[in-house]
Amino acid sequence: MTGQGAAPSARGHGWGRGNARRGLWLAGLLTLLGLLVALSITVGTRDVAWPEIRAALSGQNETIGQAAVAVRIPRTALAILAGAALAMAGALMQGVTRNPLSDPGILGVNAGAALAVVVAVAWFNITSAEAYLWSALAGAAFATLFVYRVGSLGAGGATPLKLTLAGAATSVACASLVIAVVLPRADIAGGIQSWQIGGVAGATFDRIVPVLPFLAAGFVIGLACARKLNSLALGDDLAAGLGENVAWARIAASLGAILLCGATTAICGPIGFVGLVVPHLCRLLIGVDYRWLLPFSTVAGACLLLASDVVGRVVARPGEIEVSIITALLGAPFFIWVVRRQRVREL
Amino acid sequence: MTTRALPIDPTPADRDRRLARQRLTVAILGLLVCLLFGLTLVLGQSYTPPADVARVLLGQDVDGASFLVGTLRLPRAVMLLLAGFCFGMGGVVFQIMLRNPLASPDIIGITSGASAAAVFMLIVLSLTGPVVSIVAVIAGLGVALLVYVLAARNGVAGTRLILVGIGVSAMLHSITAYILSSAPAWNLQEALRWLTGSVNGAQIEDAPPLVLALAVFGGLLFTQRRNLEALRLGDDTAAALGVPLARSRIAIVVAAVGMIATATAVTGPIAFISFLSGPIASRLIGSGTSLLLPAALIGAILALAGDYTGQFLLLPSRYPVGVITGALGAPYLLYLIVRINRSGRSL
Numbered sequence: 300m301t302g303q304g305a306a307p308s309a310r311g312h313g314w315g316r317g318n319a320r321r322g323l324w325l326a327g328l329l330t331l332l333g334l335l336v337a338l339s340i341t342v343g344t345r346d347v348a349w350p351e352i353r354a355a356l357s358g359q360n361e362t363i364g365q366a367a368v369a370v371r372i373p374r375t376a377l378a379i380l381a382g383a384a385l386a387m388a389g390a391l392m393q394g395v396t397r398n399p400l401s402d403p404g405i406l407g408v409n410a411g412a413a414l415a416v417v418v419a420v421a422w423f424n425i426t427s428a429e430a431y432l433w434s435a436l437a438g439a440a441f442a443t444l445f446v447y448r449v450g451s452l453g454a455g456g457a458t459p460l461k462l463t464l465a466g467a468a469t470s471v472a473c474a475s476l477v478i479a480v481v482l483p484r485a486d487i488a489g490g491i492q493s494w495q496i497g498g499v500a501g502a503t504f505d506r507i508v509p510v511l512p513f514l515a516a517g518f519v520i521g522l523a524c525a526r527k528l529n530s531l532a533l534g535d536d537l538a539a540g541l542g543e544n545v546a547w548a549r550i551a552a553s554l555g556a557i558l559l560c561g562a563t564t565a566i567c568g569p570i571g572f573v574g575l576v577v578p579h580l581c582r583l584l585i586g587v588d589y590r591w592l593l594p595f596s597t598v599a600g601a602c603l604l605l606a607s608d609v610v611g612r613v614v615a616r617p618g619e620i621e622v623s624i625i626t627a628l629l630g631a632p633f634f635i636w637v638v639r640r641q642r643v644r645e646l
Numbered sequence: 647m648t649t650r651a652l653p654i655d656p657t658p659a660d661r662d663r664r665l666a667r668q669r670l671t672v673a674i675l676g677l678l679v680c681l682l683f684g685l686t687l688v689l690g691q692s693y694t695p696p697a698d699v700a701r702v703l704l705g706q707d708v709d710g711a712s713f714l715v716g717t718l719r720l721p722r723a724v725m726l727l728l729a730g731f732c733f734g735m736g737g738v739v740f741q742i743m744l745r746n747p748l749a750s751p752d753i754i755g756i757t758s759g760a761s762a763a764a765v766f767m768l769i770v771l772s773l774t775g776p777v778v779s780i781v782a783v784i785a786g787l788g789v790a791l792l793v794y795v796l797a798a799r800n801g802v803a804g805t806r807l808i809l810v811g812i813g814v815s816a817m818l819h820s821i822t823a824y825i826l827s828s829a830p831a832w833n834l835q836e837a838l839r840w841l842t843g844s845v846n847g848a849q850i851e852d853a854p855p856l857v858l859a860l861a862v863f864g865g866l867l868f869t870q871r872r873n874l875e876a877l878r879l880g881d882d883t884a885a886a887l888g889v890p891l892a893r894s895r896i897a898i899v900v901a902a903v904g905m906i907a908t909a910t911a912v913t914g915p916i917a918f919i920s921f922l923s924g925p926i927a928s929r930l931i932g933s934g935t936s937l938l939l940p941a942a943l944i945g946a947i948l949a950l951a952g953d954y955t956g957q958f959l960l961l962p963s964r965y966p967v968g969v970i971t972g973a974l975g976a977p978y979l980l981y982l983i984v985r986i987n988r989s990g991r992s993l
Contacts, residue, residue, distance in 0.1 A: 472976030
């Protein structure tokens with residue numbers, strides 16, 4: 300991870316060929332995403348025959364099979380959006396903290412957003428999607444600031460261990476508080492308990508539309524920060540020497556990440572590890588230049604979440620496994636792999 | 647607790663004074679445990695005179711009190727006492743052996759492993775009885791081995807072990823959450839037992855396995871207490887002092903995991919008791935004396951006081967013990983991280 304920013308310029312003479320290779324990878328990923336979309340619409344808990352799928356796609360909604368397929372369309376859209384948002388948020392956080400273990404789930408940001416939503420539901424009786432959204436964003440922002448503050452105290456700044464521990468402790472604290480808030484309210488406990496296991500099941504376009512502006516803002520801010528993150532990767536001193544306003548770069552990129560994961564958590568509930576896995580895999584494919592890494596991560600994140608959702612629907616028939624459980628089962632070993640790769644002194 | 651040097655007593659009289667003070671502290675802790683145990687028996691939603699409680703304990707039939715004390719309060723108090731002992735002692739053993747307060751079994755995933763195994767046995771296979779405890783112990787040992795193996799690369803570094811443990815823990819936690827959410831009789835109280843620990847519905851029949859575990863594994867630890875003290879000084883020093891490193895480490899881990907997993911199979915992973923007991927004991931006692939007994943007593947105090955608080959001091963709501971200890975432990979974890987970060991000591 301250290302010195303990751305040196306790579307783009309060092310590869311200067313191969314720039315053209317590198318770009319062609321990246322373009323090819325991107326095309327491959329987009330094809331994969333298309334395949335997964337098709338799979339997500341055709342495969343599910345219920346087997347639906349081809350004619351019915353075609354009929355459902357053209358808007359019919361008469362048989363049970365057609366209705367089942369019709370439900371899968373918004374679900375697929377939500378999985379794409381959530382995966383893209385979480386992966387980009389993870390990449391942004393890894394860039395801001397220069398920490399290979401950063402992820403909205405691990406750093407407690409999703410848990411903070413979840414706590415804020417639960418408090419808003421239990422104490423202020425909110426029901427509208429907008430109110431969910433604003434409370435989730437506030438919670439995500441607060442948790443980010445808190446974890447980063449605690450994790451960067453002392454000598455050495457924000458090391459992966461300090462940040463991860465601060466994030467894990469914050470997650471546990473938020474989880475305890477969520478239970479304490481929910482327990483006296485038997486009327487909302489069931490709903491919140493199932494929302495706490497993040498997933499994309501039950502998505503409707505009515506619930507997705509309100510978050511679109513926030514996600515769009517997050518994506519735009521994130522992409523606009525790519526160059527700043529490349530400078531940050533060189534270290535604060537060098538970035539400042541290159542004329543970058545380091546504090547401003549951090550604030551902008553963090554704002555993007557908070558928008559993305561707060562909005563996602565508001566509709567899906569907390570989903571972890573996507574933001575950890577995807578940027579790392581993308582770095583292996585296309586290198587460390589954030590101008591490429593961020594768009595790649597969004598596409599690959601959408602692929603990962605969509606694939607996890609399809610797997611969750613297929614492996615436990617007739618039931619379903621929520622997508623956050625699949626991502627944790629895939630992501631936790633990956634997290635351990637990243638930890639093992641680091642030398643002790645870097646941890 | 648790791649950096650504190652061995653006490654240097656200028657004169658034998660100083661040493662005697664220190665030992666006397668430490669013995670007094672242990673006696674006070676023991677007295678506190680008895681008081682809290684008595685309080686749980688005497689004072690619940692209604693007051694039962696101590697004389698009646700004593701008669702119930704002696705096996706006499708007392709109108710009203712027999713059910714209240716014998717069926718409701720006694721099993722609860724006994725389970726809290728035993729589980730507190732197990733969590734406290736098992737936790738401090740890990741912290742001493744790995745020379746890091748963060749390396750407690752509830753942070754590095756051993757408790758989550760036992761909990762996931764117990765949930766799997768109880769809900770998926772519908773098994774009850776001693777086999778659940780046995781499988782929980784095996785699962786706990788398996789997780790301990792897994793974390794150790796995954797963290798080993800050119801020797802086990804404490805930081806890497808903790809991070810690997812957090813990853814493993816996240817994975818096991820999501821398995822528990824999935825099994826609970828897909829259980830046919832989804833019930834928040836039952837779920838909370840396995841996610842944060844609870845003694846609601848405790849039965850006196852659950853006590854024998856815990857007593858057995860305490861006797862067997864506690865005895866094993868007692869034989870290893872000198873080796874454990876030596877391990878606290880570092881592996882090289884311990885080896886120089888004649889400790890058979892590999893053999894005594896295996897004995898110590900088996901004993902500690904055995905205790906914690908047996909307790910987890912009955913009460914669920916009561917949050918943070920094993921994490922909190924060791925540092926508190928170390929604060930109160932200082933060094934030069936084995937921390938096993940003081941930590942066990944503090945574990946019992948935390949469990950009894952936490953449950954009493956959750957049941958009767960936060961009315962009108964009632965919270966299971968794990969929510970209270972979790973709400974207590976998470977801030978302490980954050981405080982510990984802040985303090986370690988401030989002091990500039992890398993973890």
